[in-house]
Amino acid sequence: MTPTRVLIDRSGLDALIATLAAQGYRVLGPTLGRDAIVLGDVAGTDDLPVGWTDEQEAGHYRLRRRDDAALFGYVLGPHSFKRFLYPPRQRLWSVSRGSGPDLEVRAEPHDDRPLAFLGVRPCEIAAMRIQERVLTGGEFPDPSYADRYGRAFVVAVQCTEPGGTCFCASMRTGPRAGTDCDLALTELLGPDRHDLLVEVRTPRGEQIVAGLPAREATDADVATANEALARAEASMGRSLDTEGIVELLERNIESPAWGKVADRCLACANCTSVCPTCFCTTVEDTTDLTGQHAERWRRWDSCFNRDFSFIAGSLIRHSTRSRYRQWMTHKLSAWHRQFGTSGCVGCGRCITWCPVGIDITHEVDSIRNHERSASTFHTVGGRYR
Amino acid sequence: MSPVWYRVHRVRRETHDVVTLELTPPEGAPPCSPEPGQFNMLYVFGTGEVPISISSLPSDRGELVHTVRGVGAVTNKLIALQRGDVVGVRGPFGRPWPVGELRGRDVVVVTGGIGLAPLRPVLQHLLAHRKTFGHVSLLYGARTPYDLLYRNELLAWRDSREIDVEWTVDRSSGVWNGNVGVVTRLISRATFDPERVTAFVCGPEIMIKYAIEALRNRGMATSNCYVSMERNMKCAVGFCGHCQYGPTFMCKDGPVFRFDHIEPLFQIREL
Ligand SMILES: Cc1cc2nc3c(=O)[nH]c(=O)nc-3n(C[C@H](O)[C@H](O)[C@H](O)COP(=O)(O)OP(=O)(O)OC[C@H]3O[C@@H](n4cnc5c(N)ncnc54)[C@H](O)[C@@H]3O)c2cc1C
Ligand code: SF4
Ligand code: SF4
Numbered sequence: 001m002t003p004t005r006v007l008i009d010r011s012g013l014d015a016l017i018a019t020l021a022a023q024g025y026r027v028l029g030p031t032l033g034r035d036a037i038v039l040g041d042v043a044g045t046d047d048l049p050v051g052w053t054d055e056q057e058a059g060h061y062r063l064r065r066r067d068d069a070a071l072f073g074y075v076l077g078p079h080s081f082k083r084f085l086y087p088p089r090q091r092l093w094s095v096s097r098g099s100g101p102d103l104e105v106r107a108e109p110h111d112d113r114p115l116a117f118l119g120v121r122p123c124e125i126a127a128m129r130i131q132e133r134v135l136t137g138g139e140f141p142d143p144s145y146a147d148r149y150g151r152a153f154v155v156a157v158q159c160t161e162p163g164g165t166c167f168c169a170s171m172r173t174g175p176r177a178g179t180d181c182d183l184a185l186t187e188l189l190g191p192d193r194h195d196l197l198v199e200v201r202t203p204r205g206e207q208i209v210a211g212l213p214a215r216e217a218t219d220a221d222v223a224t225a226n227e228a229l230a231r232a233e234a235s236m237g238r239s240l241d242t243e244g245i246v247e248l249l250e251r252n253i254e255s256p257a258w259g260k261v262a263d264r265c266l267a268c269a270n271c272t273s274v275c276p277t278c279f280c281t282t283v284e285d286t287t288d289l290t291g292q293h294a295e296r297w298r299r300w301d302s303c304f305n306r307d308f309s310f311i312a313g314s315l316i317r318h319s320t321r322s323r324y325r326q327w328m329t330h331k332l333s334a335w336h337r338q339f340g341t342s343g344c345v346g347c348g349r350c351i352t353w354c355p356v357g358i359d360i361t362h363e364v365d366s367i368r369n370h371e372r373s374a375s376t377f378h379t380v381g382g383r384y385r
Numbered sequence: 386m387s388p389v390w391y392r393v394h395r396v397r398r399e400t401h402d403v404v405t406l407e408l409t410p411p412e413g414a415p416p417c418s419p420e421p422g423q424f425n426m427l428y429v430f431g432t433g434e435v436p437i438s439i440s441s442l443p444s445d446r447g448e449l450v451h452t453v454r455g456v457g458a459v460t461n462k463l464i465a466l467q468r469g470d471v472v473g474v475r476g477p478f479g480r481p482w483p484v485g486e487l488r489g490r491d492v493v494v495v496t497g498g499i500g501l502a503p504l505r506p507v508l509q510h511l512l513a514h515r516k517t518f519g520h521v522s523l524l525y526g527a528r529t530p531y532d533l534l535y536r537n538e539l540l541a542w543r544d545s546r547e548i549d550v551e552w553t554v555d556r557s558s559g560v561w562n563g564n565v566g567v568v569t570r571l572i573s574r575a576t577f578d579p580e581r582v583t584a585f586v587c588g589p590e591i592m593i594k595y596a597i598e599a600l601r602n603r604g605m606a607t608s609n610c611y612v613s614m615e616r617n618m619k620c621a622v623g624f625c626g627h628c629q630y631g632p633t634f635m636c637k638d639g640p641v642f643r644f645d646h647i648e649p650l651f652q653i654r655e656l
Binding site: 092093095097102103105107134135138139140142253254279280281282283285286287291294296301303308309310311312313316317318319321322326330333334337338 | 386387388390411428430431432433434456457460471473615616617619620622623624625626627629631632634637653654655656
């Protein structure tokens with residue numbers, strides 16, 4: 001019987017990628033883009049950003065060379081796997097005026113090849129589950145998401161070196177991967193070793209691992225991985241106090257803090273385009289030049305866009321204050337009411353990619369502080385008057 | 386979810402910018418039997434798709450009736466449709482008016498402008514089962530006398546004396562000798578028992594605000610007031626995000642809400 005935990009080395013990872021490809025999967029994972037790590041097709045470990053790391057802070061992202069050959073020595077880039085499960089632009093259907101009086105609708109076919117995601121961070125896995133609930137949990141499930149996610153093979157990489165803007169520990173989505181993946185890898189990198197601990201989480205994962213050149217993992221290997229994960233948990237770049245956050249934001253919908261963040265926010269929508277859970281879309285209906293053929297496309301939209309809340313004759317959210325408030329209260333508060341979970345997984349992307357460095361964790365603190373000082377004011381006022 | 390192609394069977398011009406469309410389903414289409422207050426997404430070939438309320442009780446043959454005001458790209462195409470043209474329909478969506486709860490109660494319907502469209506099936510229902518309800522009033526406001534919808538029906542309803550029908554216009558013109566002023570003013574003198582009345586309100590948000598205020602002044606509880614709200618909608622199935630209103634999605638938690646359920650949201654500007 002294959003043990004549920006094995007060790008592989010870089011060649012074992014190459015074999016894993018090759019096996020997935022041979023089974024018909026399109027393998028996607030981190031690759032080196034021009035100035036950032038982006039997701040793309042991965043044919044072997046040479047395609048990974050081997051020996052690179054990413055330096056992240058509010059409004060700051062830089063690639064740096066590492067002094068080792070780590071395979072996963074970086075955290076998250078601007079891309080999330082959302083772009084494959086819920087593409088930025090997607091045709092929903094097309095329709096042609098046929099020769100007869102009737103219109104013929106063509107629904108979009110599903111992809112031929114199932115997707116395999118390599119190097120998925122635990123927060124990303126949580127984000128996929130969250131999107132699954134939003135897009136397929138209701139009365140009218142989105143067929144394309146259900147199909148893509150249902151068939152996807154997920155190879156997680158647990159985090160031993162969290163980034164400067166990460167706060168998954170606060171959101172309880174990482175640095176360990178739960179059961180929503182097929183395989184969970186932990187990179188064990190030391191002066192005299194470079195292995196990947198592979199933990200099998202599904203029968204499908206078991207099958208794939210069975211064919212890999214692997215060694216059995218010892219208890220000591222598992223302990224090493226666990227220590228690294230515990231260290232990671234204790235060294236998050238950010239933290240978010242989620243205590244009573246649903247009600248906190250509901251109570252403070254008119255907080256002066258919204259006005260202050262709005263003074264800096266450019267309403268550029270960067271935060272929503274990098275967020276792995278944001279699901280808002282719009283549709284575009286078009287015709288070709290002959291007027292005989294029409295298509296409906298769906299594309300990502302953002303609550304920061306001006307037209308987002310447009311209804312004939314007026315704009316509901318005309319101020320940046322109301323748009324930032326919509327975004328943040330949705331993520332951290334309304335989402336719980338709508339779908340029973342937070343809409344934020346603590347990936348930190350919105351902090352890194354905000355051009356003015358607005359930090360969602362600080363903004364929550366700011367709301368707490370305003371509330372605290374306002375209630376102090378009330379008590380003081382009550383006592384002296 | 387792709388649209389089902391209905392054919393325009395009849396076009397009735399209500400005013401200079403409002404048209405009522407009667408749509409026939411294609412043969413073998415799954416029956417669309419909407420409830421009053423629900424809406425469909427109407428798609429015009431290659432132009433776009435917009436939410437439009439159902440404005441009549443369903444017929445046996447599955448016909449749909451929609452009343453549309455031309456205000457922009459898609460609605461202007463809708464009001465220009467001709468008999469025989471094709472419209473894509475997805476629906477019905479949304480929570481209906483709770484007509485089932487009206488038995489034995491007084492009913493006051495307060496609407497402004499195109500807001501009468503989603504309430505027309507309610508009035509049809511009340512009239513069809515008239516004896517089941519207490520006193521029924523329709524209070525309706527339009528911009529000018531030329532903007533009154535369903536004119537013949539309004540007159541017939543009024544003349545039947547089955548329900549009280551009061552209308553008013555914001556600006557009078559020509560030989561108008563009816564009420565002038567906002568519709569909410571009609572509430573103070575409408576006949577109903579505040580203890581056992583249910584109010585249905587639909588119109589611009591500012592009208593809803595003043596209508597609720599006036600109903601409250603008459604001693605009504607807001608738990609007996611229902612309102613229909615409007616937001617931008619793209620998917621109508623709860624995930625384009627556009628119609629969010631606080632923690633609600635208007636397309637599936639609304640558009641009809643019991644007012645006390647959304648009162649805290651209603652007071653927040655730019656929500
Ligand atoms: C629940 C509900 C019920 C309603 N019932 C009625 C009713 O019974 N009768 C009635 O007259 N009105 C009704 N309305 C209002 C009606 O939906 C709007 O007037 C309509 O959406 C305006 O669309 P428009 O394209 O004509 O206007 P515009 O001002 O041009 O556009 C309004 C919105 O539609 C988008 N849009 C425009 N063109 C396209 C396109 N090609 N592709 C994608 N999006 C596009 C715009 O981006 C904008 O967000 C209802 C609204 C709601 C929410
Ligand atoms: S809100 Fe920010 S930190 Fe949270 S999941 Fe989205 S991008 Fe990541
Ligand atoms: S918070 Fe930052 S990233 Fe988001 S819209 Fe405002 S300026 Fe852009």
